[in-house]
Amino acid sequence: MxxxxxxxxxxxxxxxxxxxxxxxxxxxxxxxxxxxxxxxxxxxxxxxxxxxxxxxxxxxxxxxxxxxxxxxGADVIYKPMYPNFPQQVMLASEAELHIHAIIHYITLALPDYEALDRFPLLDQVGLSIIDLGSEEDYVQMIRGIIQANSSISQQDKENVEWVIANHDSLEAFLPEAIPLKENVGFVVGALLKYGKAETRLIGSYVKTATDVLRLATALSDGDVSLAANTKFRKFKRAERRLLLGLLEQSGSAIVEDMLRYKNRWIRLGEILHPSEYRNQYPRCNEVFDILRNNKPYETFGAKVELSLQYKDAWLAADLLKHRAGEFARRLDHLLRITEEPLLMVYAFEDVADQVSTPVLLQVMTHFTHRNERHELRTFFPKGNVAKAVAIPNTLPVLDPEVCEAVVETCKNTLLSRFSKLPPLGRVYVDESLKRFVVPFSQRSASKALRTIVRGSRLEMPPGSTIRFFTWWKEGMVRGTHTGRVDIDLSAVMYDKNWNYIEHISYTNLRSGKYKAAHSGDITSAPSGACEFIDIDIASVVQYGGRYIVASLNSFTEQPYCDLPECYAGWMMRKYPNEGKIFEPSTVVDKIDIAADTQICIPVIMDVVERTVIWTDLALRKHPDYYNNIEGNQKGMTLMGKAMTSLVKPTLYDLFKLHAAARGQETEREDDAQTVFSVKRGVTPFDTGTILSEYVV
Structure with a gap:
């Protein structure tokens, strides 16, 4: 393993x-x-x-x-409805396609076609290199994941848990401190689960009331980001004493911390029974009494909100200087309501060194592009489901001098911080990294062949045809049968202004104009089922198309998390009628679909720039009628606009700061001692390394 x-x-x-x-x-x-x-x-x-x-x-x-x-995805058998896809679909009559679809919907039987011999694959495929590793590098990889300064993916959590469960000595893997609180709850929960938690270690990791809540959530297999409610399990007496003991020694802000999640703490208190231990843990008993009986307590957040309500920017700033990260997040609001914005920037400058690197990078990027008139502002809410929220950009213009002052404050603070890290020597930073977003939040990232950050843009390999694919299976999940499962693969084409031009789905199996075809709608998967879509790039561009949005819809409305297996991916093909329909060597990306949603958008293709925009997004709202591509046009268009106009800190920005603070830049990659690029040195796919060594 x-x-x-x-x-x-x-x-x-x-x-x-x-x-x-x-x-x-x-x-x-x-x-x-x-x-x-x-x-x-x-x-x-x-x-x-x-x-x-x-x-x-x-x-x-x-x-x-x-x-x-x-x-x-080469470990399963692919048997599409039309085994001689794509040519078979393009040449069939409308009557033939319609009759076979009706027969399948009634009987679930596939048409009885013989798979013809296909000419061998002629595509020249670039091979991915598997390198020799070391025990030291492996340990550092796991340690880097644990001490990441941002949320980690489910795949990373599973990897860390396996290490905790299967290594007798964990000293080399566990850092002295875990900067991200979510990871504290998950790691300590795993240590307790496998009986490897030392009291000293737990005490050094768990420091606040919210840390204790995350730990209780982790022990109950809940969402440690606290974005969703958790049904707490019944804890053993020893576990109750541990949680109450950790809570008792939490910081001075224990009441305020607990009031942030008041209802959850009340539910947890019903399980912990703090009154039984009121002599041993008197502080816990007192705080739970405040929560249960709604005793008055003025919180920091309430004071800040009141000051903002009355547009008293300087009272708010005076409060926020004690919580620098919150000051940074509210800086735009403060600048909009004060009559002396430059003085407010100077006030922020006084506390900027206390703000975390991720927040400083985001503030710097926000104010760099603050006055650009983008149609939408896009946010990714915290949680285990990959959602995006896009709202109209109604922010008023700020004085450019003020924006520049904020940017310089953030930049200088980061340069000072990075300069204290070990030197990098001669540094090469690839300009292509401008297309890749810094990995601040990976908690909802799906397992994938290559995991990168939403909004990042990958170069499309050579080839004339994009082939999307999906494979899914129905069966037993947690003791319950899924019933019949029908997953529909679709692709929608838009022009440069996001006006709809065409779609390929089970309702429209082909397009002669855009040279696109669907392999046929399979509606049941007791032994697994697959669907493919081919789209000719040149024909889309020729007739004014630019964006292709791939989507997966659960027509039978099971959430993907309730399926035994479901994934999607895409290949790049030069000769689509040659080689097998599924040629493993031509797979560019494969992404496991396992979120608590029924609609997924894995990627968007920009066929004009020949880039792949990594989306890995879920649409949570129910469509107007059927769960198909036609019922989700508004959501698809909105997400497309949001992801293609996203403004987020890039890896180029991050690595340029490190180069300036820690080394000497060189224009030649071969002359560099430290390389940041797409294919060599530190790459966008080295998420653990980036989070633990560069977002610090």
Whole structure:
């Protein structure tokens, strides 16, 4: 499992060098086989593998192939409704397509077509390199995830939990401090779950009442971001004493912390029974009494809101200087209601060094683009479901001098902070990193072949045809059968102004004008089912198209989290009628769909700029009637506009600051000691490294 985690996260393997000489034919055969899956070995990995015995190599190879197939979706059988897709769909008559669809809807049977021989794949595919790793790098990878200064993905949580469960000694993995409170609750919860929690360690991690609430939430398998309510389980007496003991020693702001989540604390108190321990934990008993009986208590938040209500900017600033992060988040509001905005910037400057790096980067980016007239402002609410909220941009214009002063304050604070980190030497920063967003929040990121941040733009590989695919299965989940599951794959085309021009779905299997085709609507998946969509890029551009939005709709209305398996992805094909319909080596991305939603938008394609906009979003609102692409046009268009006009801090901005503070920039990548680029050095896919070493 260690190498499974390492492979998925960093495309590396740990291989203990042996004293054997592996016959060349074994290595050559293995590498030829994994080329079919789109991967190859680095020279360092080949050298290490050559020292293994045949038995050791066979075990390594068998596990590697199993893992690679699962990563790209090549571990299942793809049987589309029309096995000779796409040509078969494009050449069939309307009557033939209609009759087969009706028969399938009535009987669930697929048409009886023979799969014809296809010409072998001619596409030249760039291979992903699997490198040789080390125990030290693996440990640092896990440690970096734990001490990330931002929320981590579900995949990262599962990896960390496996490490906690399966390593006797955790000293090397656990840092002295965990900066993000969400991660505190999750990690301490896992330590307690597997009986590996030391009192000293827990005490150093859990410091506030909200930390205790997150821990109770983690122990109840809830959402540690606290964005959603949790049904707390019954705790054992020892667990109750632990939670109350940690709460008793929380900071001086215990009452205010607990009032933020008043109703949850009242429910938790009904399980913890603090009155039973009133002599041992008198402070806890007193605070729960305030919450249960609604005793008056003026909070910091109430004072700030009252000052803002009366537009007393300086009273609010005086309060907020004791909570610098909140000051930063409310700075735009303060600047809008004060008559002396530059003085307000100077007040913020006094506390800027107390603001976290993620918040400073976001404030800097916000004020850099503050007066640009974007149609929408887009936010990603906290929680485990990947939602986006887009609202009209009605912010009034601010004095450019004021905006520039805020930007300089943030920039200078970050430069000062980064300058205290180890030097980087000569640094190369790839301009292509302007297309990649800094990974501030990954809690709702889906498991994927390549995990990057929403709004980031990937370069589209060479090829003429985009092939979207999905695979899903119905069956037993947590002791209950899903019933029939019908997942619909759709693609909608828009022009540069987001005006609808065409869609491909089960309601419209093909478009001659845009050279697009759907492989056929399958409505049940007892053994798994698949759907494909092909879209010719040149024809879309020729007739004024620019954006293609891929979407997945649960027609039978099961949330994706209640399915045994469901994923989507896309390939780039040069000759769509050649090679198999599903060619593993042509898979560019695969994303597991497991959110508590019925509508998912994995990617948006900008076919004019040939970029892929990573969205990984859920639409939570119910459509007008059926859950299909036609019923979600408004939501699709809004999300498309929001994601293509997103203004967020980029990796280029972040790494340029590090280069200025810690090294000397060079224009030649080959001259650099530290490289930040899309393919070499620190890349956008090294999320753990970025969060733990550069967003600090």
């Amino acid at each position: 260690r190498n499974v985690i390492y492979l998925k996260t960093k495309r590396k393997l740990i291989v203990q060098r042996g004293s054997h000489v592996l016959p060349p034919k074994y290595l050559a055969t293995a590498m030829k086989n994994i080329e079919y899956l789109g991967f190859t070995f680095s020279k360092q990995l080949m050298d290490a593998v050559r020292t293994l015995s045949i038995e050791e190599f066979a075990a390594l190879y068998d596990q590697l192939v199993t893992d690679l197939k699962a990563m790209i």
